[in-house]
Amino acid sequence: MNISFLEDLYKRRGGIKLGLGRVAEAFPAVKRRAIPVYHVAGTNGKGTAVYALDHLLRRAGLKTGCFVSPHITDFNERILVDGTPIPDATVERLFRELERELAIFPELSFFEITFLLAWRWWEECGIERAVVEVGLGGRLDATNTIDWPKTDIITSIGLDHTQILGQTAEEIAAEKLGIVHRGDRLLLGPTIPADLAARMEQDALAAGALLVEKGPVTVPDRFMPPTQMSLSSEQQANLHLAHRAVTLTEGREIAPDFSELFIPGRFQRLHDRIILDVAHNPPAMQALVKHLAAQRLRPSLLFGAMKDKDITAMLDLIAPAVGDIFVVGLDTGGDRGASVAELTNRAAAPLRPHLRHAADAEATMAAALESLCHTHAPLLVTGSFFLLERFIGFINSPKGKEMLSHLQSGPRGLR
Numbered sequence: 059m060n061i062s063f064l065e066d067l068y069k070r071r072g073g074i075k076l077g078l079g080r081v082a083e084a085f086p087a088v089k090r091r092a093i094p095v096y097h098v099a100g101t102n103g104k105g106t107a108v109y110a111l112d113h114l115l116r117r118a119g120l121k122t123g124c125f126v127s128p129h130i131t132d133f134n135e136r137i138l139v140d141g142t143p144i145p146d147a148t149v150e151r152l153f154r155e156l157e158r159e160l161a162i163f164p165e166l167s168f169f170e171i172t173f174l175l176a177w178r179w180w181e182e183c184g185i186e187r188a189v190v191e192v193g194l195g196g197r198l199d200a201t202n203t204i205d206w207p208k209t210d211i212i213t214s215i216g217l218d219h220t221q222i223l224g225q226t227a228e229e230i231a232a233e234k235l236g237i238v239h240r241g242d243r244l245l246l247g248p249t250i251p252a253d254l255a256a257r258m259e260q261d262a263l264a265a266g267a268l269l270v271e272k273g274p275v276t277v278p279d280r281f282m283p284p285t286q287m288s289l290s291s292e293q294q295a296n297l298h299l300a301h302r303a304v305t306l307t308e309g310r311e312i313a314p315d316f317s318e319l320f321i322p323g324r325f326q327r328l329h330d331r332i333i334l335d336v337a338h339n340p341p342a343m344q345a346l347v348k349h350l351a352a353q354r355l356r357p358s359l360l361f362g363a364m365k366d367k368d369i370t371a372m373l374d375l376i377a378p379a380v381g382d383i384f385v386v387g388l389d390t391g392g393d394r395g396a397s398v399a400e401l402t403n404r405a406a407a408p409l410r411p412h413l414r415h416a417a418d419a420e421a422t423m424a425a426a427l428e429s430l431c432h433t434h435a436p437l438l439v440t441g442s443f444f445l446l447e448r449f450i451g452f453i454n455s456p457k458g459k460e461m462l463s464h465l466q467s468g469p470r471g472l473r
Contacts, residue, residue, distance in 0.1 A: 078200070084156075085177070088178050089177060093123070093186070093187070094187050094209075095187075096115075096187065096188070096303060096304075097208050098190065099211070100212050102214050102292070102339065103295075104191050105126060106293050107213050108190075109124075110297045110319060112141065113318075113319045114304045115308075116140060117315065120186045120187050123137075123179075123180035123183070123189070124138040125138075125173065126138075128443045133149070133172075136172055137176040144179055152179060155178070156174055156178065169193050197233050209242070209245070209306070210238050211245045211247070212231075212247060214341070232261070240266030241267075241268055243307065244270045245270075245272075245299060248272075248298075249292060255272040271302070280313060280314060281314045286327075287319070288349070288353060290345055293321075297319075323335065323446055328450075330436075332437050334440070334449070336440070336443050337441070338440075340371040343376055346376070347378075347379045356381055357380055357381065357437055357438040358383075359383045359438050359440070360440075361386070361445070362388045364442055367396075369400075369404040374406055376440070384429075385414070385415050388448070398415050401413070419448060419452075426439075427465070428461070
């Protein structure tokens, strides 16, 4: 992709610009068809549900578009058609087209432009179903400009982005329910507490929803889990939820076969001794700790986080479940990343002496890999999508490739 073009797009990356005014003005100029949509919100589990929905719809013979965020390795991962990322040349062409066509273009955020790019490409490709992940919240998210009847899924409610979405589960639920419009179907994840789910159902029906279903979701007969993944109970619940949503919406039985499903960054084995997981808030970290226990794993930890996260709680949850802890600063490039000093200062006092780091992020990642020489334990990389992106970049660098090439299944595997 052209470097100057990347600069044009990524200079909008910093900051969150909630509100529908800008994108609501732009979207009608892009949309030509009211493509049937599966709209997915939730504190955690959105990505799992989105990839599962897309997988099932394609297995049913439908041409799909998929919109996810953030990406892990590459911007193109955010916009898919039939599971294939948008090509570099197409991103640049559509960006320049929208830049010429939309008078409001200079005011649009990175996320808004990405959503508009996705819809324009889907229109060109003639997709039959769109699976759209909410970026943040729901009510004021750019994807909420979709205003025709659709199927909504809210996977979970937890305390995250509280400075934006509210301080209580009820306030956060109200923001996420903002995606529900007249004529929509709504499915609620089974981990949502029964009393909160009951209030959400009442509010959704008042907003004009045709139907609301809430968990628990029965495991379908013939359920076939992914063969290359170790699923947590929360992930399995979201696969079941996706299956129910597709069966209900399409009006026909679709085999719950996830054997070929791949979900990047969800307890992903990058190597037999390296695990990547995008847990980035306390509820997700709690689920990860539970899954580590179920797998009887006590890995070393490479951790990084964004400033606006509850770093103290995340470290308190994960620390007892891991061995060595390496911390990486994500404070470069003017983004929201926490520095090593902030990670250390926000850790509980007894934990601080046990946090390890080197001169810079690359050196710390190298040290974490090198530590595998001295233990049978795997390395868990978690805390932020941005950490996974940076770690994969390091692994793909000459130094990272050299280290990975020497990594064997046991101690002293690095030379």
